[in-house]
Structures are given as structure tokens and as C-alpha cells.
Amino acid sequence: MSAPITIEINGEARTLRAPLTVRELLTELALPVERLAIELNRGLLPRTEFERALADGDRLEIVTFVGGG
Amino acid sequence: MSAPITIEINGEARTLRAPLTVRELLTELALPVERLAIELNRGLLPRTEFERALADGDRLEIVTFVGGG
């Protein structure tokens, strides 16, 4: 049982239990996997890598589609 | 049996047997009554007066509808 980690999600800092994968995080946040995309530390994180474990200090951008012109 | 008369139809002079009504003239010219209108000596001739007999020197304008904008 490791120490909690602090990561930044969409600009907000959050402290979370570890270990935790991206997919687990999405489940926790009740976000649907299929309509969103994720950037991890400024780089695109493909869906194929959602099993990856989050590390302390990681910065995530989780985006989806909204109305626009 | 009276003498022939000369009348002008749409600018052309024509000599015709008399007596002759407007309706008879139209029949002679094989013109359909329903889609045309007639001016006799510059005045409109209503359909109701088509039985009128033509007189020597009468000037007729017989018109119908053609394409226009």
C-alpha cells in the first residue's frame, strides 16, 4: 500500500490513492471513455495506454467535444 | 345578295362577302373565340356583340396572348 499521489487534472490539483491507472481514474470520475481524449504532461495519451499508472506530479488534460463554430 | 366589303384586320386590308358578322369572320379565319379579344375601330368589342355585322371600312384588331415578361 503506497503513499497517495497528487496530480493536476484540467488545472486542478487532486490527491489520489496510488497505485491508480488512467482508466481507473476515469471510472472514479465517472467519465465515459469513448468520447474523450487525454493529454499526459503535454503529450497525447493514446487510448491504448490508459492502463498506465499515474505518477505523483502528473499533469492531465481530459477533453471532450463541446459546441463550437 | 349585297356587294363585298373591305375591312382592315390587324393592319391588313381584306375584301369579304357581306353580310358578315364578327363571329362568322372568326369562324372563317378558323380562330378560337375563347382566347382572343377584338377592337373595332379603336374601341373594345365585347364578346356579347360578336353577332354584329361588319361594315365596309371597319378596322379590326384581333389579339391573343403571347409570351412576354
Add this chain to the structure above:
Amino acid sequence: MSAPITIEINGEARTLRAPLTVRELLTELALPVERLAIELNRGLLPRTEFERALADGDRLEIVTFVGGG
């Protein structure tokens, strides 16, 4: 010495001593003859008739030039 008369000048009623000519009226009003024109009872009054005496009930329009486009 006759009775005073009431005339309308540019829409205002005025009571004046009689007899009084148009030219005398202009002098009384201190109006320059040369730059104005007068209508008496809706008709133009030429300068040549300024000696005419005013009558009770006369309606005068005295106009001049003002700025306009």
C-alpha cells in the same frame, strides 16, 4: 384721427394706430426694407405697393433669408 386696427404679423396679432402704410410699419418695426419680402393676405405684396395702407384684419407674412440647405 381714426380708430386703431388689429392685424396679424407672422402669426401674431398686433393692434396699431391707423392710418398706417406697410412702409411705415416696417420703419416702426425697424426692419430693413431691402432684404425682406411681404405677403398680404396670402398674396405677394410687391415693393412698389409698400405705400398701401393697412386695413383692420389684414394678415401679413414678412420674410427674409435665413440659413438653409
Add this chain to the structure above:
Amino acid sequence: MSAPITIEINGEARTLRAPLTVRELLTELALPVERLAIELNRGLLPRTEFERALADGDRLEIVTFVGGG
């Protein structure tokens, strides 16, 4: 007394006696120094280098001002 040289001036080949400086060439061509500029082998040739001797195969562009918009 060296052999003649062939150089290209404004796209035309010319055979000239050598040695010959740029300034001498301009004199020979009766061209006024002040209102023109010269490119030697695609590089600008400053007035200060007009004493330079021409070599066989040199390519010169001699330009001036003409009407333009």
C-alpha cells in the same frame, strides 16, 4: 600581351582583349558609371571594386533604372 577573354554581359557573350577592368569595360561601352550597378557572377559588385580585372567566363549583369510602377 595575354589572350582575349570571353565574358557574358546581360546575357550576351562578348570576346574582349585582356587585361580589362570593369571600369575600362564601362568606358569601352560608353556607359555612365554613376547611374548603373553591376552584378559579377550573381554577386553584387560594389563601385569600389570596379578596378577589378575581368576573367574569362565571367558573367556580368549591368543594370540601370527604367520606367516602372
Add this chain to the structure above:
Amino acid sequence: MSRRDPSPESALSDEPLRIGRHEFRSRLLLGTGKYPSHDVMRACHEAAATECVTVAVRRVDLSGREKSLLDWIDRGRITLLPNTAGCFTVEDALRTARLGREAGLSELVKLEVLADPGTLLPDPVATLEATRQLVKEGFVVLAYCSDDPILARHLEQAGAAAVMPLGSPIGSGQGINNPRNIRLIKDSLRVPVLVDAGVGTPSDVTLAFELGIDGVLLNSAIALARDPVRMAAAMHHAALAGRHGFLAGRIAVTEHGRASSPESGKIAAATR
């Protein structure tokens, strides 16, 4: 708004165009002249879904060889609008109008009194006089005129059932040369205002309707197009586009841009 979405059809509900006792669902009036053939004309009338077409009054062909134009017009769907095209005097316009009524059994007339064969521009004085007379005689007068807003008022006061200002000279294809005048006319009249003459393109028709006017009459823009039937269909859509664009209320014009996408929720900007 409920979750039951309006269909495009209900979105396009509109009242009919009323002229005299006539009602037209289509606000596009067409001509019958200058088509490559009567067949093409009929196809254009169909493609444009028009319900009213103008016809000219001319001497009948005494040889009897000519087929009648009317055989190519479905009188069940389409109302004939006799015109006085080509008249340059009040008297000729009156005579032509009377003949048209007698031949067509209709009191409708598109009144044209032109000034000269060169410009083909309407004569405001003669048009006003002829309108007064024809109204006296019981005609329903659609008066073709310039885009002078005050002249249009005089024509309405003279009893015209509709006023038809030109967009530009007949057949010129210049479009609407003075949209402000057309709007002024529409805003100060009670009778229907139809733009007649000068239209060249579908966008001319759309623009005309966006000004608020009630109908458009055109002929050459379709009849002389490279593909008349396709152009007729285009004009049909142009009329609907402009009419409903007007009814829907356009956005305001601004000098500078306004974002269409939200300013918030952007990902953290890259440090430049």
C-alpha cells in the same frame, strides 16, 4: 422548445401572397417570353413552382399556324397576368389592358407604360394616370414603376392593388441597384410590393426578399440562362431563402469578430 423538433416544413410556414381576390403560395411570378421553347418554359414554370405568370397581348396570327402559348400553361395551377408590355402611351396601355381582360376574363393587369424603347424605363406620370383610369374601370392593377418611394405612394393612393418597383432596367441583370429605396417603399405601403425587372441571379432574388418585399417577378434571368430549368429551380429556392431569412430575423452586423466557440475550458496554453 420541446424535444419534438420542428420539421423544415413547419419551419417554413408562411402566409400566402394576396393580390386582389387572388392568393398565391409561391411568391415568385414568372414571365413567358424569350424561352428556347414552350416545353422549356413549362418545365421552368414547374421547377419554379410559380402560380402566376405574365403574358403579353399581341395581334393573333391570322395564318392560324402558331400554336397557342396557353397550351403550355396549366391554368389549373397558374393564374394568367396580362401585361401592357411595350406600351409607350397611356392610351395604348388602356386599350391593351382592356383587350387583355376581354381575352383572359380576368381583371388582373400588370401595367407597364414605358418612356422609350431605349431605356425601357417606366414613365412615372403616365403610369400614375393610367393606374387611376384602370382602377376606375375595375381593374386590379399591379403597377410597374421606378423605385421612387413617393411615386410608389401615389400609385397606392391611386388604387393600385400592388406596386412593382424595378430592381434595375428590364432584362439588364443588374440586380437591385438601390436596396434602401426598395425597403423604404415596402415600409411605407400597405399593398403588396413586388420587385419587378432587373433581377439577374438567385442572390438578387434572395436579397430582394430579405428587404421585406412580398414577391418578385422575373423573366429573362431564367429564360435566357444557360440552363433555364435549373435556374428556375434555383430561383424557387432563392425566393424561399430570402423570404424566410427575412422572417427569421438576421444577426446584427459588427465591425469586429465574435467567437463562435467557448472562450473557457481551453487546455493550458503552451508557454510561447
Add this chain to the structure above:
Amino acid sequence: MSRRDPSPESALSDEPLRIGRHEFRSRLLLGTGKYPSHDVMRACHEAAATECVTVAVRRVDLSGREKSLLDWIDRGRITLLPNTAGCFTVEDALRTARLGREAGLSELVKLEVLADPGTLLPDPVATLEATRQLVKEGFVVLAYCSDDPILARHLEQAGAAAVMPLGSPIGSGQGINNPRNIRLIKDSLRVPVLVDAGVGTPSDVTLAFELGIDGVLLNSAIALARDPVRMAAAMHHAALAGRHGFLAGRIAVTEHGRASSPESGKIAAATR
């Protein structure tokens, strides 16, 4: 032409708009922003019969309370076009495009790299650089740009699948400020040319298509209209009007009038 008249439908035959591997029968692309409600948006998409709509990429709402925009878009009929709206640097545009592809599983992207929040005008240099990079990464790039004809060529050479010159600034409703440039762009490019931004009215759309361009993308003109659904239907007709007006070949413009009715066969003129 045979006596069997073509129906309006056959009169309106047209090839689809092709962008990358996509084909669209409707040449009108809409946005998804600024509507009064998602319901109205969906009704507008239907009324306009659009087959492609742009969507913005933004941070997800972590509260999970927001309903997803996509629930109001029929993915069966409508293709999503992720855009990079609101990006002011090449890097942010690239990141946003990549996120959009990942979220949408589509390689389509409407590339916007704007110069500043004030004018919202596209940056020609940054747009060209970002186009080159995104094309390298396999994107099908629809490049939003100014109406500079030579810039448009550079974008085509850089591999853009479509070039989208503005009619006027985003959301300004000014319409097509320089029709000659739009025509120049269309005439010198092989890839589709779509007018994006600035459209305010149906007649703007009709005019744009009459210039020969392949499509129009608009958002505010419908979303912010007084009656958005009616305006959407009007825009649908405007696109058909302009497209087929272009294909049908307009009449020439003449300085003076040309009669629509025959000069011959008039009744004898009254002696004046």
C-alpha cells in the same frame, strides 16, 4: 427537349462535395455553438439538412453534470468536424487537433490558428506551418484562412484537403467582403474551397455559391438569428439557390434594358 418535362429534382442533380474520403450531399456545414438550446441546435441541423458540423475541443466537466453535446447529433447522418477554435499558437493548434482526433476517431480537422482574440483573424504564417505538420501526421486538414489568393495556394501545396477562406471576420455578419478574391481562389485551386466565417444572411450564402465555391460553413448566422430553425431552413434553400444558380449560368449584365415581350404584333399605336 422532350415534352416530358424535367422535374425540379432532376433539375437539381449535382455531384457530392468530396473532402478526403468523405462525401457530403449537402454543401452547407454548420457549427454547434451559441444556440439557445441543444434542442434548437438539433432542429437547425435538420432544417438545414447538413451532413457535417464542427465541434470544439474543451476540458471535460469533471462534475459530470453536463450532458454531452453529442447526444443531440445524429452521428448516422452527420459527420463531426473537430476544430481548433480559440488556438493562437501553432503548438496549441497541433495539441488540440491531436486530442480531437483521439476523441473523435476521425482524421478530419478544421484548422484555426488565430492571430489575436480581438480580431479573431487567422494567422497566415502559423496556419501554413500547422497545416504542414498536421498533414505529415495524417490529418485531413480543412484550413481556415484569409482570402489572400496566394496564401490559399500555399495551403493547397502544403497538403490541405480543403481551403476555407473567410467571407469576413468570424461572427461579424458582414458577408463576403471581397467576392473577387473568393472567385480567384476557387479558380486557381484544385481542392474544394469553402467559405467560412462572416456570413450573415441567406443572400450571403447564395452569393458565395454563385462565385463557384464548393461549400459554406456558418454558425452564428443561424444560432443567433431571432428564429434559428427558420433561418436554418432559409440557409438550406440559399445554398441550393446559389449552387444551382452557378451551375445554370447566369445572364450577362447589360447597361441598358432588353425587352422581355415581343416588339412585333403590337396593336396599331394610338395617334398621339
Add this chain to the structure above:
Amino acid sequence: MSRRDPSPESALSDEPLRIGRHEFRSRLLLGTGKYPSHDVMRACHEAAATECVTVAVRRVDLSGREKSLLDWIDRGRITLLPNTAGCFTVEDALRTARLGREAGLSELVKLEVLADPGTLLPDPVATLEATRQLVKEGFVVLAYCSDDPILARHLEQAGAAAVMPLGSPIGSGQGINNPRNIRLIKDSLRVPVLVDAGVGTPSDVTLAFELGIDGVLLNSAIALARDPVRMAAAMHHAALAGRHGFLAGRIAVTEHGRASSPESGKIAAATR
């Protein structure tokens, strides 16, 4: 052409503007209303080098306190043109014209018969009737009218010494809303044609003269400008620019560019 170059002066030779028995070297006619002060008005008249100004006819101030406008007008250089501004009936226009002649000892009159205070647009019917009457009475009538080309002809036939079509409504600053009509009027009349009303900017004046017309009358564009005297000077130059631009014969408009510099004699192109 000799080596003695023509000076700008000789380049600007022109015939005077002739109206009735009057000749004006300046083709710019100004008003006298709405200036910040009489001093500014006089300075504007000087700066514009005008030789004819319109004045309104109004009831004299019986208090005698008002100073006379005429003290600020150099009658030696400037001809007064009484107008019937503000008249809405033929009779009021006739009365005002007669009063103006009596007061000004001039037979010149700028005839305005307006339809209503809202639009301030000229009434074509009343204007024509008043023109006929005033001409009978020996007036030299400058008739203010709409830009209906046929109405302008009627006014000429009625004896107007000059016809003055509006560019746009009085004081609106809209400029020349229908240049084609103005040109049509000029091309079909023999009497001088002056554009009156609606001018807002120097370029409006320049454009008006480029259409070939003989003069421009304006008031608000100068009197209400932020710097009236500078604007008056600008209008003076604008009139010369347009008039001589017209006389000099403009280049044709082409769809594509034409080089201004020689194609030949270029240095050898770098191998790209």
C-alpha cells in the same frame, strides 16, 4: 507634346457651369444651414471657393435682435439661391419662391416640394406641377428630385433650368445610392444635372463628378463635420478631382492584373 510641360493650372482648364444667365467657375454649391456659427460658415464658403449658396425663406425676427445671415455672405463673389426648403405642397412652394424672388431680386430658385417631414423625399408629382407654374412666372428653376431618370426628363421638358437628383435622402450622408441612375439622367438631359442631398464624404463628391454630372450641392456634410472648414477645403478638392477625373478619361477595369514595369530586360532569373 513639347518639352515645355503643361502646368497643373492649364491641366485643369474647364468651362464654367452655366445655369440660366449665371456662370459659375466653381461647381460646388453650398448651403447656409446648421453651421456652428456664421463665422465658420463664411470660412467654409471661402475654403470651398463656392460661388453659389442656397438660403431658406423664413419669417423675419420681429424683435430685430437677429443679425442678418447675409452679412456673412460676400455678395460680390457669391450668388444667392433661394430655396423652398420645408414646403410640402405646391402652393406653399410657389408662395415661398415668389417671396424669395421679391426679397432676393433674383429669378433663381431651388425648388423643393417634399412629400413628408419623415423621409424628406421630394414629391415627383408636386415638383413637376410647381416647376411648370414657376417657369410660367419667369423663374429659373433648379428642380430637386429623386433619381428617377424619366422624372428628370419630364422636369427638363417642363422648363427646369437644371435638374437636381438626390444622391440619397437629405442629410443622411449615405452618398450616391444609385450611380447608374445619376449617369442615365446626365446622359439623357441637355440642361445641367447637379447632385443634391445625401453627400457625406469627399469621395461621394468625387464619385458624383466622375459620373459626368455638372455640379454638386451639399450642406450637412460640411456644416456638421467635426472640422467644418477643413471639410470644406476637402470638398473643394474633391469636386476638382472628380470633375477632371471625368474629363481625363479613366482606365478600363480588368479582371486581372497588368504589369506597370517592363517584362523585358530583367536580370537572369536565379535557378529556383
Add this chain to the structure above:
Amino acid sequence: MSRRDPSPESALSDEPLRIGRHEFRSRLLLGTGKYPSHDVMRACHEAAATECVTVAVRRVDLSGREKSLLDWIDRGRITLLPNTAGCFTVEDALRTARLGREAGLSELVKLEVLADPGTLLPDPVATLEATRQLVKEGFVVLAYCSDDPILARHLEQAGAAAVMPLGSPIGSGQGINNPRNIRLIKDSLRVPVLVDAGVGTPSDVTLAFELGIDGVLLNSAIALARDPVRMAAAMHHAALAGRHGFLAGRIAVTEHGRASSPESGKIAAATR
């Protein structure tokens, strides 16, 4: 305002146009190409009162027969502005600019890098690259470009001493096709903005200056006019008209009329 009226001269006070270390009282720059003769050219330069003219750089005539253009240019009053007209690559533009500086002993250069001989439109990418290089080499660069407002900013940031957006294609005479863009450019730049290319008439020049820009460069509109010297004089007045019209502050545009004459003091209206 005092009773001493300002003279037109003082009304026309203005600061000079400053480009690099140069100051010009005239804001009209002319070309030297396509005139009927060198004499006419000189007369036009005089009539327009220009203080700066562009010249092209071309191979000298080896026959020595040609007379030098410069003999017809008064170098005392007129500054030469060498241009890179006819260059289609960055390298050719750089070579031409360097040759021009060497021949003219001036650091001024009007930079043109065109995309192709067909459109003669400027290449935004190549122009930006060439500007950066020439600025490095100490040139004072007047950059000819499209009317893309953001491109204009890039050119300023690259060190251009003046930015010269086109009104329309070179020699086309189309005028100012997108006035809004020209105004946007002027409003967002600190360096002088000159409209170059496309001008056809004096009113085009007047309109350009009314947008606030600092100068206009033209050639064909004068050189190819029917009477070039008169047109040159007209253009001189057009520039003053537009410049001072801008400085004087135009009246606002209103949809409806505003009376120029007083509403009060009218004579009693006739009973209608």
C-alpha cells in the same frame, strides 16, 4: 472662432509623410512606367506634385542609344524609390534590391515578390522572408502585400518601414476591393500604410485616404488615362480631398433624412 477667417491654406495644414529618414509633403507616390512619353511623365509628376516615384531596375541598353529616364526626373524635388517589380522569387528580389541600392545610392526599396505573371499578386510568404533579409542588410523596406491584416502585422514585425497593401490587382483599376481590411491594417500598425496597386479613379484615391491611410502609390491610372496630365492633377486633388476629409471627421450615416433648413419660422401653411 474669431472673425479672421482661416484661409483654405491653414485649413489644409498636415504633417508630412515620414518613411525612414525621408519626409514627403505629398502623400501621392507615382510610377514611371507606361507613359506615352517621358515628357508626359514629367508633366504628370509636376501636375500631381509628387515627391517620390518608383523606378524599375533593368539591364542597361548596351547600344547606348536609350536616353536615361532620370533626365526627366527632377532629383531635387523627387526621391527615387527603386522597386523589385517583376521578381517572382526571394533571391531575384534580393539581387534586384541590392542592384537598385548600388545604382541609386539610396537604401529605400519598394519590395515586390509576385506569385506568378498571371495574377501579379504578391506572395505573402516570400515577401515576408525577403523583408526580413533586406532589413538585416539595412534597407528601408516598403513592402507591397495583400490586404491580409495579419500579414501586414508580420511585415511590420519583420522591420518593414512601411506596409503597402493592394487595393486590387496591379493595373486592374478595380479600386479598393476591401475597404474594411485596409482600415483594419491602418488601425493595427504603427508604420505608415500606403495603398498600392489597383487604383483606377480619383474617387478610389479619395476613398483610400478617408480610411485613414498615410499614402497612395499609383501608376497606370495616370499613365494610361486618356489625358494623363489632367488625370495627374485630378489625383493630386483626390489625395488632398481624402486626406483632409479623414482629418475633418465625416458626418454619421443615418437611415433617414435630416433637414438642412430650420423647421421653425415657416410661413403659415396653405390650407390643403
